[in-house]
Amino acid sequence: MKLKKTLNVALASLLMSTLFSGFAQAQTNATNPISKKADVILQNGTVYTVNAKRDFAEAIAISDGKIVYVGTNQGVKPYQNSKTKVVDLGGKMVLPGFIDSHSHVTAAVETIFSVNLVGKESREDYLHTIKEFVQKNPNLKGLKGFGWENPVFPGKGPKKEDLDQIVKDIPVVLTSGDHHSVWVNTKALELAGITKDTKNPEGGVIERDDVTGEPTGTLRETAQDLVLGIIADYSEEEYKEGILAYENMAAEKGITSVHLALAVPGSNALKALKALEAEKKLHLKYRVSLATDPAKGPSQVKSLVEERAKLNGPDVQVNSVKVFMDGVIEGGTAALIEPYMDKHNAKPQWDPQVFNETAAALDKAGFAMHVHSVGDAATKETLDGFEYAVEKNGKRDSRHQMTHLQIVQPSDIQRMEKLNVVAVTNPYWFIKSPGYYENIELPYLGEERASSEYPMKSLINNGVKVASASDYPITWEFDPLFGIQVGVTREEFGNTDPKLVLGPEEKASVADLIASFTINGAYASFSDKITGSIEQGKEADLVVIDKNLFKIPSTEIGSAKVLLTMEAGEETFRDATLK
Template identity: 30%
Template sequence: MRKSLFLIFISLLFFQCKEAVKPPTLILYNAKVWTGESENSFVEAIAIRDSLIISTGNSEEILALAGAETQLLDLGGKLVTAGFNDAHIHFLGGSMGLTQVELSGAENYEAAINSTLKFIAENPDKEWITGRGWQYTFFESGLPDHETMKVLDIDRPVFIKAYDGHSAYANPKALEIAGLDEQTEFTGFGEIVKDRSGKLTGALKESAMGLVGKFVPEDTFEDQLNGLRKGLTYAASLGITSVQNASGSENDLRLFQKLYENGELTLRYAAAFSVSEETPSDQLDRFRFLKDSVGTANPWLRADAIKFMIDGVIEGHTGAMLAPYSDLPTTDPLALGQLNFTIEGYQRLVKTLDANGFRLYTHAIGDRGVREVLNAYEKAMSENNSQGKRHRVEHIETISPDDIPRFAKAGILPSMEPIHAEPGTTTVWSKAVGEERLPFSFAWKSLLDADAQLVFSSDWPACISINPIRGIHDAVNRRNPSGYPEEGWVPQERISIFDAMKAYTFMGAFSSFEEDRKGLLKAGYLADLIVLSDDVFTIDPMKIHQVKVETTIVDGKIIYSKE
């Protein structure tokens, strides 16, 4: 018996030693590898075995680890970084949008109309023409109407949302199918927009969009899987290796679980479940069950977050403000925006879900919306004695300077989208906010200077571009790719390339308690990394937007190559 045990021990020891010297499966060398640990943490090479990074260092010492079957990539000095973590995204909606009218690339009204008409002509059998992406700046009033969109007065329903998903245009046929007319009243969160004579313009805001949207035929589960496959390919080409959904249902989670089971998942997915005051208690119980059953051990899937939406958007005057909008009379019903919750109901839900171990995201765009979220988070963490939960406030497009220090003090994370502040798209936004509040617009640097932990994302498809590189360009320059405006838009809120890259890599991992497994390039971390065409740390900052992802590696496997 003792001899058998001794032989087993020797065998195990031999196996462990053999594993310890097992060569890498992939080596990237002759590179400039930014490990992410500090602003100047660069090495020349990185060794990967299967799904993990096993070593970093100079090219000579890393190449010495290679075996006969190790794949070697000579990068010719190219920059390597951790893959991008898009920490606020609506991935299913964005992916399905790739099969619909897609206007995020349209730079003006004419381009948007031409793209829509082209889609209609190329899809004669589509029952509904749906899509997304028009900008408020395309229209003099900030919103489309039947006059500006008269070329879409066709015998098929057209329902196209704004780039941010908070407003939509429905053509006369779509309004007819929905049974909406001049007598229709809406008293919920949002608005059926009418002209001065009381006639419908076709524009709908916030929840009023559902009056038409509910008539759009639903996609099947297989349709959604096919859409997600397109989305995964697109994300890989942009270097996105992790995403955190910013809304969703159990169905979203099941779709990603199916892709994972099929071996098709090429990015790491974190689910967030949407909750409102109307969410029944048994649904909250179901979300708790899903959180616990998915757990946090699987590096590909997690389901431990809840998403609230406390207000709307600045452009639609539905973002909740501390002082009236500058472009509305103070007597206007939307002069102070709108709240999507009662304060009591929101605080009650925050306290309950905080106590149940969820990470919380809350959409808050207006300065009052931001304040109410901070109030609720602080109150819940105090009463539950639950510090260190890394709850997040999403968007924070405008903020009272008094509230900026509260993030670091309470350990609450500002989660923001630099692409939303791209100059040239903010005309309607700026007019509504007004000169007095403008210095606190998308206040990334002010938050960093106050020691807040800044997290970046795209909000896709509620954005003009999902591309992290373009968002990073905006964060560093506060000027659009054309160089407008020359002095920068609210230039005092520019941040360094290091802070922008950190917010789009490591901080996404930090926000989901995964900073010990991804977001850095060091031994023991998941091998999720990208190769860039140019060195974003040294090139002319105004050329950042031109940088391309040449290679994307997830779990130690090359999933995208530009060649």
């Protein structure tokens, strides 16, 4: 028995050696290793390349920010000279740098300059936190905040009277954790001119008292826009501080590229991002989606083309637009084919024909569309528009994306594959979240829809390319390792009850999740030629992790630790334990 085990180990070692040497030979033949010495060598690692063959390697050589060799420890030696920095990984795992394919980076400004309600669990907690903030900042001209959650206020949402007890003389505008609703006080409603006679804007809801018709203090979707301008926006300098704070957090989590999923041309937020680019202070690759307006239809495409030409830069790539097709389940504003369980429903935010014509115009102009689509009716209308664009313009490498995809019809998954639509999923949400599942999703959707929400494996099995995203700050803890674990397990951390697994048939593999946070994210942003996998010629966007994700229990992936992050060969994070 001992002899058999020894032979098996020897055979495994031989196979691994053959794998590495063959891979290394292919790399060596492409470049003369003598002519291009490395600035940095990572060796003695478990390198999962995420290339087309999903090869493993042992070592990487980096020169001028690019990968010049991937292969064996032996094969990397000719790239070393006296100036080369050599990092012995001691078997630790190396992956391509993580890509967050839908994030609201500039919202990080809120964590510094407004009241933070994230993690508070009750109405009383919210009010106490708000009161403390006001007491510490007595000279406010308006109060902004974020992070309250809909399940704390079932039904019509939080009330203005609660805020009036704390703040009467200045406007208060507090954004919900999902950023699809705001909670305001009476002063804010007055300054915005919102009364019982104010009509709901297209695609929005002003929550009202059932008896009097008076606004209650909660505004949803496009109704938020009625009050967002009454308090001065954060300054460009404040946004810059927020963006840099986000970059530090992202580096600690192994993130090297991010899709800023909504940017308004001319806004302080976008000015700040471009200023940091000009100052060469950015350490992430950015892709930006410009905001669209359902009321403007195809007429807005000309100005979007002009903005794209002005904004495109070396670190900030602007080649897509953001489309909100519907809202969210918790706000009752996601568009469903079958009504909510209380019989109400919400319509998509775009008129179908207007969206068709706008989609065709955007597609013709070379934009990728990044569409917020939560409900199945929204997904159907979006795909109809994509099909119309193909009919009008012919097929092209469009890489349009649909994000969130909470409720999806199987037939529409097949349409996504046919149209080469990238699904941008949020694996952090693939759980029966305490508070949300029993208080929102079950009563709003019913058991059948709630238990089958957020498909992933079905998308992959049908040939849809899947990228993953956090939707920060909606997902407050946006570590991709957390996302990988939940995507594989579809359960809360520490859960031991099989009944609390959300749709076990939709569990994806570790390899699927890694691809979704790396090469598929690069594909979605048209950057797969330069990043997303560890291959010769690509930029050295890498993350070193203390554990091999393929060798540990899936329930431990989220506790793995990022030790080193590199973007284009530059260290953006190094843990003190890595020598």
